[in-house]
Amino acid sequence: MEVKIRQEKPEDRKGVFTLIEAAFLNESNSDHQEQFLVDRIRKSYAFIPELSLVAEVDNKLVGYVLLSEITIQNDKNKFPALALAPVAVLPEYQSKGIGSKLLKSVHQKAKELDYKLVIVLGHEEYYPRFEYEPAINFDIQAPFEVPKKNFMLKELVPNAAKDIFGIVVYPEEFHI
Template sequence: MEIKLRQENENDYKSVFQLIEKAFENEEYSDHKEQFLVERLRKSDTFIPELSIVAEVNNQIVGHILLSKLEIENDINTIESLALAPVSVLPEFQGKGVGSKLILHSHEVAKELGYKSIVLLGHEDYYPRFGYELTSKYGIEMPFDVPAENCMVVILAENGLLGVRGKVIYPSAFFE
């Protein structure tokens, strides 16, 4: 199975909306509104078109990932980082490497764009294989009450989190 990755474009929006809806349909830890989050993020100033990526198999969009800007703030300064939310794969393509390819490719694009880290809230058994570690290891806190084992960060550049501590500030699009 050949998986082609490319930047999402406006013509993909309807397909991606439906894909995200199907991908999270049976997810236990979901509000089943991830597709609306993606729509809001696309319209926000935190949207980075190069970091909205689709996966295609036989010209069908089967996966999508979105990285958008967020900040890590403390008393001294504010550091720009990225949020991985969400990564979506059609149920019939899950477990076939689509999500892995999307995650790894998004890391490469983010590095090329100069970003140093990515924060996420996700499955504690899935993301560590991509280098994600607990945010608590770096003194990074989430702005809401969630299990610590689900709060993770990956460093994209050498010393990418050196001296970074503080609270994650998600864009308002996450809460609308």
């Protein structure tokens, strides 16, 4: 099975909406609103088209990932970072390495765009495979109550979080 990863095009949006909806349909930890979140982010300053990627198999959309701009803020400084939300793969294509390919591709693209940190609220057993660690280890906190093991950070550049601390600030489109 050949998987092609590419930047999302405007004509992909309807298919991406349906894909995300299907991917999260049976997820117990989901609010089943991820597809609407993506639509809101696309209309915001936080949207970075180069970090909105799709996976295709035989010209069929089977996966999607989005990184969008956030900040980490303390009393004195604001630091740019990215939020990973969502990564989605159609159920019949899950556990075939497509999510991994999407994540590796979007991390590489973010690094090329000079981003240094990615934050995710996600599964504590899945994301560490991609070098995500609990954000609290870096003194970076969520702006809401969440299990510390599920709020994670990935340094795209070694020691990128060394001098950064504070609370993550999401764009209003996240409805947090």
